[in-house]
Amino acid sequence: MDKYLLGIDLGGTNLRMAVVTSEGNLIEEVKVKTESDKGPKHVIHNMITICEGLLQKRNIEAIGIGAPGPLDSKQGIILNPPNLPGWDEVPLTLILKEALGKKVVLDNDANAAALAEAAFGAGKGKESVFYMTISTGIGGGYIYRNQLIQGANFCAGEVGNMVVNPDGPPHPILNVGSLESLASGTAVHRLGKEKVGMAGDAGVVFTLAMNGQQEAEEIVDTVLTYLAKGISNIVHTIDPHIIVLGGGVMQSNEYIMPLLLEKVNDYLYPQLRNKVQIECASLGTKAGVIGAALLTQQGYSGKGRG
Amino acid sequence: MDKYLLGIDLGGTNLRMAVVTSEGNLIEEVKVKTESDKGPKHVIHNMITICEGLLQKRNIEAIGIGAPGPLDSKQGIILNPPNLPGWDEVPLTLILKEALGKKVVLDNDANAAALAEAAFGAGKGKESVFYMTISTGIGGGYIYRNQLIQGANFCAGEVGNMVVNPDGPPHPILNVGSLESLASGTAVHRLGKEKVGMAGDAGVVFTLAMNGQQEAEEIVDTVLTYLAKGISNIVHTIDPHIIVLGGGVMQSNEYIMPLLLEKVNDYLYPQLRNKVQIECASLGTKAGVIGAALLTQQGYSGKGRG
Numbered sequence A, B: 001m002d003k004y005l006l007g008i009d010l011g012g013t014n015l016r017m018a019v020v021t022s023e024g025n026l027i028e029e030v031k032v033k034t035e036s037d038k039g040p041k042h043v044i045h046n047m048i049t050i051c052e053g054l055l056q057k058r059n060i061e062a063i064g065i066g067a068p069g070p071l072d073s074k075q076g077i078i079l080n081p082p083n084l085p086g087w088d089e090v091p092l093t094l095i096l097k098e099a100l101g102k103k104v105v106l107d108n109d110a111n112a113a114a115l116a117e118a119a120f121g122a123g124k125g126k127e128s129v130f131y132m133t134i135s136t137g138i139g140g141g142y143i144y145r146n147q148l149i150q151g152a153n154f155c156a157g158e159v160g161n162m163v164v165n166p167d168g169p170p171h172p173i174l175n176v177g178s179l180e181s182l183a184s185g186t187a188v189h190r191l192g193k194e195k196v197g198m199a200g201d202a203g204v205v206f207t208l209a210m211n212g213q214q215e216a217e218e219i220v221d222t223v224l225t226y227l228a229k230g231i232s233n234i235v236h237t238i239d240p241h242i243i244v245l246g247g248g249v250m251q252s253n254e255y256i257m258p259l260l261l262e263k264v265n266d267y268l269y270p271q272l273r274n275k276v277q278i279e280c281a282s283l284g285t286k287a288g289v290i291g292a293a294l295l296t297q298q299g300y301s302g303k304g305r306g
Helices: A036-059 A092-100 A110-121 A177-182 A185-196 A204-212 A215-236 A248-266 A284-295 B036-057 B090-101 B109-120 B177-181 B185-196 B204-211 B216-236 B248-266 B284-295
Strands: A004-010 A012-022 A025-033 A058-068 A104-106 A128-134 A137-144 A243-244 A277-282 B004-012 B015-022 B026-033 B062-066 B103-110 B128-134 B138-144 B244-247 B278-280
Touching: A004 A036, A004 A137, A004 A185, A004 A284, A012 A036, A012 A284, A025 A036, A025 A284, A036 A058, A036 A092, A058 A110, A092 A104, A104 A110, A104 A284, A110 A128, A110 A137, A110 A243, A110 A284, A128 A215, A128 A248, A137 A177, A137 A204, A137 A215, A137 B177, A137 B216, A177 A185, A177 A215, A185 A204, A185 A248, A204 A215, A204 A248, A215 A243, A215 A248, A215 A277, A215 B138, A215 B216, A243 A248, A248 A277, B004 B036, B004 B109, B004 B284, B015 B036, B026 B036, B026 B284, B036 B062, B036 B090, B062 B090, B062 B109, B062 B284, B090 B103, B103 B109, B103 B284, B109 B128, B109 B138, B109 B244, B109 B284, B128 B185, B128 B216, B128 B248, B138 B177, B138 B216, B177 B185, B177 B216, B185 B204, B185 B216, B185 B248, B204 B216, B204 B248, B216 B244, B216 B248, B248 B278
Parallel strands: A004 A058, A058 A104, A128 A243, A243 A277, B004 B062, B062 B103, B128 B244, B244 B278
Antiparallel strands: A004 A012, A012 A025, A128 A137, B004 B015, B015 B026, B128 B138
């Protein structure tokens, strides 16, 4: 029989909560604004109130939270995410466990989305899935036989910090020349501003490039070249059965994907060319909340867990 | 009860064969010169003769071969390795199966050594092990819960082709600026020759650096910086419980390791610094033959298998 699981997708803008079956069926969903500017107490109060409502209706086995990093998934603590102002070492799993009396687990939003895409999305049925989110930042998650590979220090999938160009640019936290600083939406935006004084976000640059604006095309070419190098580095490390690409930048996927796939081939061993499967994520914004629920089915065993 | 397995470590210089138990005990070993200049027929004839002798003494369950790449481990075919002249698409598993009547599997030598180090060497008891061999080339193997992660196209662990510097150098097969072309023993040798006209191999450069020769120290610094970037890229992708370093270059490990560990920290997320376990391989030259035997315990299922 299906079990009921509660997933919480805590984003800087939206707070999504959903009852999901272990078969991935989304039974009921609640979406509200996070109102992160009102601080953690306010957000957690709202979270608990909505959870209580959902718990009254169904016998929920456990609660999983996907949240922006940095966080300590072993201890269940949200550290100090840039897009959750005022959160500073908040022991969220402990707080929810005490308020709701259920097992609670926490992991980063990319790992949650990776689980969902591997179990029910573009990676369904594949032995190994590497999910990458290309958005304001770049993150990822690696799923092997439907199991999240967390890593020795819970840092598996953190490919945003991969070095792809020793010459830069610098970044306050990430490596000089990291994939995130060269190939994220933020990188597209920065290059647009620097090179042609574009004011818009990455989407504006992609739209201009699609319409043949030369400088925009050059920016897209530069960014996709770095992204292709990052993807080929992942392939030469774990050779996953599929690479699933999600995140805001991939909303321009019809334009990006053919260019990207061609570039990835340039950086693969000859025998791998045209054999690496790369697809867009298929669950859209629901990946986060479904994946958060699926986190409860993974083998978390750290202290501080419910 | 222990099973008997036969491991074959086919190298360009030495051909090692050993009876190994599934518990990793090496019962009997035969080592001869490969005589690779005499071509594949000669080598395979010797291999079969020695195998027949070993098979007569004990009830051997299966035969595993570790060989230099490129090879097709799914089909059991050795393609055209640079250090096995004259070998060109040799269906080695099929030939041995027909001659010896046993199940035969084939994989590259780095994957074999990775299995051995994970099961019985420096990685023993660790949930996930990434093994890297730094020698003439750079290869690797990823072991998760004692299982070799082969990858969708049998290319997991091929980190020699990882891009760490887009500016070069070029290479006839590998990516421009690949880890192998920047951080292998061959790279040390090339830099020694280019920069100070040194005639010796990587060991000579390390010895000079150890004795304070400035140019040699600079070469070692450059090479270890790239190696550290490559290792940090692996960590940010899979965050293994241990990284085990083997291969000829690591014979200078007493000099290299402290420098390398310090450099790796420079390219890790702050929370990972001094937490990533990096150790030298511990099985020495026996890793290849023990690992080759262990290949038989992995789930190979491709066509052409015995």
